Amino acid sequence: MAGARRDDSASGRRLPASGARERYVAAFLLGLVLFFPPLLVVFDTTARPAGIPLLFLYLYGAWLGLILVIAWIALGSLHREEGEDGPGPPESGA
Amino acid sequence: MNTALVAAVSLVYLLAMFAIAFWGDRRSGREGGIIQGPYVYALSIAVYCTSWTFYGSVGLAAxxxxxxxxxxxxxxxxxxxxxxxxxxxxRISKINRITSIADFIASRHGKRPLLGGLVAAIALVGLVPYIALQLKAVSITFSVMVDYPVAADALVGNGAFYSDEAFYAALILAAFAILFGTRHVDASEHHSGMVAAIAFESLVKLVTFLLAGAVITxxxxxxxxxxxDRxxxxxxxxxxxxxxSPGDxxxxxxxxxVSMVAILALPRQFQVAVxxxxxxxxxxxxxxxxxxxxxxxxxxxxxxxxxxVLLLEDSGVHPDTYVLALPLSRDWTALALVVFLGGLSAATAMIVETVALATMLGNDLVMPALLRLRWLRLDQRTDLTRLVLRIRRTAILGVILLGYAYIRATGDTLALVGMGLVSFCAVAQFAPALLGGIFWKGATRQGALAGMAAGFAVWAYTLFLPTLAHAGWVPGAFVLDGPFGLALLRPHALFGLEGLAPVTHALVWSMLVNLGAYVTVSLLTQQDAIERIQASLFVDVFRLSAGRYGISRFWRGSATVEDLFDLLRRFIGETRARRAFDEYGRRxxxxxxxxxxxxxxxVHLCERLLAGSVGTASARVLVSNVAQGEVVSLDEVMEILDEASQVIAYSQKLEAKSRELEAATRELRAANAQLQQLDRMKDDFIATVTHELRTPLTSIRSFTEILHDNPELEPERRQAFLGIIISESERLTRLINQVLDLAKLESGAMRWYPESWDLTRILRDASEATGQLFENKGVRLELELPDGPVPYTTDRDRLMQVIINLLSNAVKFAPEGTGRVTLRLTAEADVRVEVEDNGPGIPEAEIPHLFQKFRQVGDVLTDRPPGTGLGLVICRRIVEHLGGRIWVDPRPPGEGARFVFTLPREASPAGGEAVPEGG
Structure with missing residues (x-):
């Protein structure tokens, strides 16, 4: 009895499922690097581009950047197909 | 601003939220719609932002x-x-029907109530500051709204409680929490209405804060x-x-x-996100x-x-209230009101927290305790929902009042953020058990208990107690100098770790102790069967649930034929399973x-079939797992059955032993029965022998007496009687001799004298010895012997005895006059002697008993042929002693009898030794 399998090879541009997981971990590690001391100290200067202290700009800018990275992984990867589940209608097949 | 105005606006807003919650509950049954969408989900998670975010962040930033x-x-x-x-x-929570974080951790470790209770208790104590923080924010901002700029330094907790705004805020929020979260009991603990309301309030607080910020900037x-620049x-x-400073x-x-963990471990976050x-x-x-x-x-x-800071620094306004005070300072009352509502929204996050907390307390702390009290007889009540709801409502009220009490206790000594961080640190104690439980199969219940208890203790000591000390409820020296003056145990500098902020310090120690205990104790303890199953179900949930039929199989919650067949096949074999299913299909x-x-x-049939192999209890577990859509990998089950199989192996050994015992008992009983029978036979034998001896003796005595008493008896008569006496004496002698022979043969005392003879000669001698018998009866004796001599080493007398016996029997039964007896000897492979007669033959029923003592054909008293009944027994003994066999050849009835005995071609065994007697 074969269960219904979703066609995972829909679009060639998609990343493999396991790739998404790894990218998430990479994003996490990126976040750690961005917001923990080493890099943090670098940007803690007295510069004030556009009148706004560099540290503030850096913190918020890096934050937004990280969010966009996560969004990119979430929206652009194959794992959009898996996990599409929940109390939906039963699968067809056999 | 007018108190009544502020109060009225707040109340209207809360009612609006409640209306949304109501609408959300009505819509919860339907598929699709906003509530089911991802945006509402994300906004509901934003319940993370409370008054801490709305007001406290600004205060801290300042x-x-x-x-x-x-x-x-x-x-x-x-x-x-x-x-x-x-x-x-x-995924785990859906499959295991988990309804709270206490449930989650308890379920992972084998569904033990103690663990769930501990989590609920820690959550209760840990979240009191958090709830207090919301109440404080509401009451402070309320006073600011009403009394600005007079009461703007935000003193709270003054005066009697009934005149304290915070108290009323507490009551109102408790009422709304009860209304939101305890209208009914849902097995899945879904509160879609509450989720809708939360999403709404998240939106409101975001918009209002952005608005305030934009305007101010x-x-x-x-x-x-x-x-x-300024x-x-x-x-x-x-x-x-x-x-x-670098220390920061x-x-x-x-x-x-700590906040990384709090986003998962806070009860309200777990509630909305999971x-x-x-x-x-x-x-x-x-x-x-x-x-x-x-x-x-x-x-x-x-x-x-x-x-x-720039504008209000000198006005004594508490930085926590800047968001509100700034618009108020410009008399922008509309904006202030809007901001106040935003702040109120943020505070209502507490409603979710208390509902989640009350659910946990009810399900994991109170109910298990009540069920233990047998005198309540709770398990006999059919409907416990009213009780559950009542417990939950009481818990909500109790928790909020505790929060209020905490405010009264700590007053102004803590900023909003400070209170929040205390709670964060408390719920961080769940992190090892929570995250470890889903990634590490080896985590045990004792490890989780040890870790959480130890971490909680450290947290209480280093963070919670000092807050009470700051407010004067515990002597301040306790914090400054350590308990009993032991400097090493100072709550803010344990073991000399100085220079850290209290929260950091507490976090370091509590996490160290928690993780350390968790890992160490887990490695040192064992899991029982249920915990092992649960560990596998949790850690491998993706592997187990992404089955052959796709993930949605999980949500169906019933069994498929394929599942059942698979299960059956593994336990009772392919053929039997197939046969059972075919039969079921036919039927x-x-x-x-x-x-x-x-x-x-x-399903029921499968359960029964399985029960035959693994027992009813295991069968039920296996089938119910399949039937509920939960998948236990059969390998895991086999591993668990390992535990049981050791017990089974032992009990099988016991069974085998007891079977051996039974067999031995049976043998003993049979032997006993046999002995008894032999005993009886011996008695019979003695009885029969004495009877046989007595009969001729009686005749002899009678006739001798007659002769003695009647001297004038006619000579013919006297001769006749004397003849009888002689023959009876002979008979007696014969019998006695035979008995003695038999006794000697059986006891092995018989002496054998093997010598070399010619068999044909022996046979001829035997036939001559019995010749008279044949003549008397008119029966013809034929000899069929080999031509030449047959040398053979044997005991001549005994052999003669056998042949004579056989010949006498043959004569006895051969018909008078027409009888013919054949004595045949062949000496090819074995020595074979046959004695054949043409008498009536032997009925088939008698054949087995032929060679038994005192058995004679026609063994009825009236039909007794002359003879002792011992002859064939003796023949058999002798023949067997000589190494041969004796038997009767089966013949159709009426065609006579043929007795055959064989002897081994080599010499007979040496004489004198006792041959083991058969039966």
């Missing part, structure tokens, strides 16, 4: 600059991993550049452009880490939507804080290969 930020960076970092971590938690100042000229503010980095890191989750896919969307929300709501924190007229769903009867 004092310490960017150090309000880690609390939001942490969740962002964790959100990157949500697809891995949170999704796993969601662009109206009070000319934009951020202008604001920061700040740069302010001595203290200019310093806040930087991180601060530790604090920064600690806060980031329990209320409707689709797993939403987790992926929330992973970036939620951090985006955090980003947006934090955008204007620094500007507002700096603006507040019910269904084609099971086409059916997907198994009906109850099939």
């Amino acid at each position: 004092e310490q600059g960017v150090h309000y930020l880690p609390i939001y960076l942490g969740p962002t970092l964790m959100a990157a991993l949500w697809w891995i971590v949170l999704r796993k938690m969601v 662009f109206v009070l100042f000319s934009g951020p550049a202008d604001l920061f 700040a740069a000229d302010h001595e203290r503010l200019a310093q806040l452009f930087h991180m601060g 980095y530790g604090h920064w890191i600690a806060l980031t880490l 329990v209320e989750n409707v689709r797993e896919g939403h987790v992926r969307d929330a992973a970036w939507l939620f951090p985006l929300y955090l980003f947006a709501i934090n955008l204007f924190v620094l500007p507002i804080a700096f603006a507040g 019910h007229g269904v084609d099971l290969s086409r059916t997907r769903q198994a009906d109850a009867e099939l």
Whole structure:
């Protein structure tokens, strides 16, 4: 009895499922690097581009950047197909 | 501003929220719609932002600059991993029907109530400051709204409680919490209405804060550049452009880490992110939507804080209230009201917290305790929902009042953020058990218990108690100098670890102790069978649930035919399983290969079949696992059955032993029976022999007496009587001789004298010895002997005895006159002697008994032929002793009898030795 399998090879541009997981971990590690001391100290200067202290700009800018990275992984990867589940209608097949 | 106005607006707003919740509950049954969408989900997670975010961040920023930020960076970092971590938690919770974090941890470790109770207790104590924080914020901002600028330094907890706004705020919020969360008991603990309301309030607080921030930045100042320019000229503010001292980095890191965990471990977060989750896919969307929300709501924190410092520094307004005080300072009452409502929204996050907490307390602490009290006889009540609801409502009220009490106790000694961090640190104690439980199969219940208890103890000692000490409820020296003056045990500098902020310090020690105990104890203890199953179900949930039929199989909650067949096949073999299913199909007229769903009867049949192999209890577990859509890998089950199989092997050994015992007993009984029979036979034998001896003796005596008493008897008569006496004496002698022979043969005392003879001669001698008998009866004796002599070493007398006996028998039964007896000897392979007669033959029934003592054919008293009945027994003994066999050849009735005995061609065994007697 074969269960219904979703066609995972829909679009060639998609990343493999396991790739998404790894990218998430990479994003996490990126976040750690961005917001923990080493890099943090670098940007803690007295510069004030556009009148706004560099540290503030850096913190918020890096934050937004990280969010966009996560969004990119979430929206652009194959794992959009898996996990599409929940109390939906039963699968067809056999 | 008018108290009544503020109060009325607040009440209207709360009612609006309640209306939304009501609408949300009505709509919860329907598929689709906003409530089921990812945006509502992400917004509901934003319940993370409470009065702490709305007011406290600004207050903290005004004092310490960017150090309000880690609390939001942490969740962002964790959100990157949500697809891995949170999704796993969601999947596990759906499958195991988990309704709270206490439930989750308890379920992972074998569904033990003690663990769940501990989590609920820790949550209760740990969240009291958090709830207090919300109440304080509401009451402070309420007084600010009403009394600005007089009461703006935010004293709380003065005067009697019935005149304290915080108290009334507590009561109102308790009422709304009860209304939101305890209208009914739902097995899944879904509160879609509450989720809708929360999403709404998240939106409100975001919009209002952005509005306030925008107005303050662009109206009070000319934009951020202008604001920061002005700040740069302010001595203290200019310093806040930087991180601060290097020691603060530790604090920064600690806060980031603790908030990473809090976003999962806070009861309200668990409730909205895991329990209320409707689709797993939403987790992926929330992973970036939620951090985006955090980003947006934090955008204007620094500007507002700096603006507040710049404009209100000297007015005595508490920085926690800058968001409100700034519009009020310009008499922008509309904006102030809007901001106040935003803050109120943020505070209503507490409603979710208390509902989640009350659910946990009810389910995992109170109910198990009540069920233990047998005199309540709770298990006999059919409907416990009213009791459950009552417990929950009481818990909500109790928790909120505890929060109020905490405010009264600690007063102004803590800023809002400080209180929040105390709670964060408490719920961080769940992190090892929570995260370890879903990634590490080896984590045991004792480990979780040890870790959480130890961590909680350290937290209470290093963070909770000192807050009470600060407020004067515990002697201050306790904090400054340590208990009993032991400096090493100072709550804020344990074992000399100085220089850390209290929260960081507490975090370091509690996590060290927690993780250490968790890992160490887990490695040292064993899991029982249930915990092992649960561990596998949790850690391997993705592997187990992504079965051959896709993930949605999980949600169906019933058994498929394929599942059952698979299960059956593994336990009772392919053939039997197939046969059972075929038969079932025939009987019910269904084609099971086409059916997907198994009906109850099939399930029941499978259970019965399995019970035959693994016992009813295990069968039920296996089938119910399949039937509920939960998948236990059969390998796991086999591993668990390992435990049981040792017991089974032992009991099998016992069974084998007892079977041996039974067999031995049976043998003994048989032997006993045999002995008894032999005993009886011996008695019979003695009885018969004495009878046989007595009969001739009686005759002899009678006739001798007659002769003695009658001397004048005629000579013919006398001769006749004497003849009888002689023959009877002979008979007696014969019998006695035979008995003696038999006795000697059986006891092995018989002496044998083997010598070399010619067999043909022996046979001829025997026939001559019995010749008279043949003549008397007129029976012809024929000899069929080989031509030449047959040399043979044997005991001549005994052999003669056998042949004579056989010949006498033959003569006895051969018909008179026409009788013919043949004596035949062949000596090819063996020596074979046959004695054949043409008498009536031997009935088949008698053949087995022929060679038994005192058996004679026609063994009825009236029909007794002359003879002792011992002859054949003796023949048999002799022949067997000589190494041969004797038997009767079966002949059709009426065609006479043929007795045959054989002797081995080599010499007979040496004489004199005892041959073991057969039966």
